[in-house]
Amino acid sequence: MTVFLFSGQGSQYSGMGKELLEANPEFSFIYDTASEILGYDLKKICFEASEEELAKTCNSQPAIMATSLLCFEAAKKAGIGFSAVAGHSLGEYAAMTASGMLSLEDGFKVIKARAAAMEKAAQNTDGVMYAVMKKTPEEIEKVCAETEGYVVPVNYNSAAQTVIAGEREAASRAAEALGAMGARTVQLKVASAFHSKLMEGAAEEFYEEIKGIGFKKPEVSFYSNVTGGELTDFSDMPSLLKKHMVSPVRFTSELAALQASGYDTFIELGPNKVLSGLVKKTLKGVNIFNIENPSGVENVCKSI
Numbered sequence: 001m002t003v004f005l006f007s008g009q010g011s012q013y014s015g016m017g018k019e020l021l022e023a024n025p026e027f028s029f030i031y032d033t034a035s036e037i038l039g040y041d042l043k044k045i046c047f048e049a050s051e052e053e054l055a056k057t058c059n060s061q062p063a064i065m066a067t068s069l070l071c072f073e074a075a076k077k078a079g080i081g082f083s084a085v086a087g088h089s090l091g092e093y094a095a096m097t098a099s100g101m102l103s104l105e106d107g108f109k110v111i112k113a114r115a116a117a118m119e120k121a122a123q124n125t126d127g128v129m130y131a132v133m134k135k136t137p138e139e140i141e142k143v144c145a146e147t148e149g150y151v152v153p154v155n156y157n158s159a160a161q162t163v164i165a166g167e168r169e170a171a172s173r174a175a176e177a178l179g180a181m182g183a184r185t186v187q188l189k190v191a192s193a194f195h196s197k198l199m200e201g202a203a204e205e206f207y208e209e210i211k212g213i214g215f216k217k218p219e220v221s222f223y224s225n226v227t228g229g230e231l232t233d234f235s236d237m238p239s240l241l242k243k244h245m246v247s248p249v250r251f252t253s254e255l256a257a258l259q260a261s262g263y264d265t266f267i268e269l270g271p272n273k274v275l276s277g278l279v280k281k282t283l284k285g286v287n288i289f290n291i292e293n294p295s296g297v298e299n300v301c302k303s304i
Contacts, residue, residue: 001083001084001261001262001263001264001265002080002081002082002083002084002263002265002266002267002304003082003083003084003085003086003223003258003263003265003266003267004072004075004082004084004085004086004095004098004267004269005085005086005087005088005091005266005267005268005269005275005276005279006068006072006085006086006087006088006091006092006093006094006095006098006268006269006270006275007064007067007068007087007088007090007091007094007268007269007270007271007272007274007275008064008087008088008089008090008091008274008275009057009060009061009064009089009090009190009194010060010188010189010190010274011064011270011271011272011274012054012055012060012063012064012067012271013051013054013271013272014046014047014048014049014050014051014054015046015047016046016063016064016067016271016292017046017047017066017067017070017071017271017292018046018047019293019294020070020071020074020292020293020294020297021043021070023074023294024070024073024074024077027070027073027074028043029104030066030069030070030073030104031043031046031066033104033105033108034062034065034066034108037105037108037109037112038062038108038112042062042063042066045059045063046063046066046067055189056119056191057115057118057119057122057190057191058115058116058119059115060115061090061093061111061114061115061118062108062111062112062115064090064091064094064270064271065090065093065094065097065107065108065111067270067271067292068091068094068269068270068271069094069097069098069104069107071269071270071291071292071296072094072098072269074291074294074297075267075269075291075297075300078297078300078301079301080267080297080300080301080304082220082267083220083221084220084221084222084223084230084258084261084263085098085099085218085220085221085222085223086222086223086254086258087225088155088157088225088249088251088274088275088278089155089194089195089225089249090111090114091270091275092224092225092244093107093110093111093114094107094269094270095222096110096215096218096222096237098269099218099219099220099222100216100218100219100220101215101216101217101218101222101234101237102213102215102216106213106214109210109213110210110213110241113206113209113210114206114210114241114245117201117202117203117205117206117209117245118191118192118194118199118202118206118245119191120201120202120205121192121198121199121201121202121205122191122192123191124201125192125193125198126167126168126192127165127166127167127168127171127192127193127196127198128165128166128168128171128172128187128188128192128193129154129163129164129165129171129187129188129190129193129194130163130164130165130171130174130175130185130186130187130188131157131161131162131163131185131186131188132161132162132163132164132175132178132183132184132185133160133161133183133184133185133186134160134182134183134184135162135178135181135182135183136159137153137156137162139178139181140153140162140164140178140183141153143174143177143178143181144164144166144174146177147170147173147174147177148170148173149166149167149169149170149173150166150167150170150196150197150198151164151165151166151167151170151171151173151174152164152165152166152196152248153248154193154194154195154196154248154249155195155248155249155251156248156249156250156251156252156253157249157251157252157278158251158252158277158278158281158282159252159281159282160281161278161281163188165193165194165195165196165198166193166196166198167193167198171193175187194245195245195246195247195248195249196246197246199245199246200246202245203242203243203245203246204242206241206242206245207238207239207241207242210238210241211238213238215234215237215238216234217234218234221261222234223254223257223258224240224254225244225247225248225249225250225251225254226240226243226244226247226250227250228250228252228253228254228257229253229254229257230257230261251278252282255278255279255282255283256282256283259283259286263286264285264286264287265286265287265289265304266279266283266286266287266288266289267289267290267291267300268288268289268290268291269291269292270292271292272290272292273290273292276288276289276290287303287304289303289304
């Protein structure tokens, strides 16, 4: 059984998707649709923007989503089947679109609203995020709880990596304390403390923008960051996505739930191989692939 995984923020790089689009020019409609909704040339951002420009939240989120959906269309064209989708944070929006929960147009309307709200919140808050390696989630939770100020675990990425986020001084103190305990910590190149209470204003603003958008029941199984398992109630997705913005990403729980349900082939769709690496560190006995260029598509076709 195969699940498609969709890449999250931070995986972007200038030129992502260019080679795959050149091999599949019929999928230009993804960028055309996105550009019309965003009000700027997204293809130019993906292929020509500097790393600094591409890293801006208002650019990186739709750019990664477009690249991921290009990879999705290329996988479908090659006859690669799937019966479930999951994404890491931002990746859930590509997963929603790929699963039929959102139309392509609505998918980009939603991500435009999300990116704008998060960028605004980032400008009004002084938050940071650190990836923490070589310590268990429980050890990291304990240090965060004991640190003065606001800092919490927000991304449970693998058994070997948890991301913390919060106010700059508090997060820095927690990272320093964890480093003294033997952890390796890396400050992430993101604009603020995503998936924390510093995004509460953004979550409210985002909800107001998307509450009128129609979400359908997905055509395949959908796994959620918020619940850490398969989502079955799609009656109020705007409220769930509002919660998603301020809740931890329970990616390790999702992976465990997918494996327990019989999924043994994990195909990451999107730039870089971040999620593929997290799957390797979390699950044993599964097949892991990444599609971000034509050779990735060929590799999957030869292997499964």
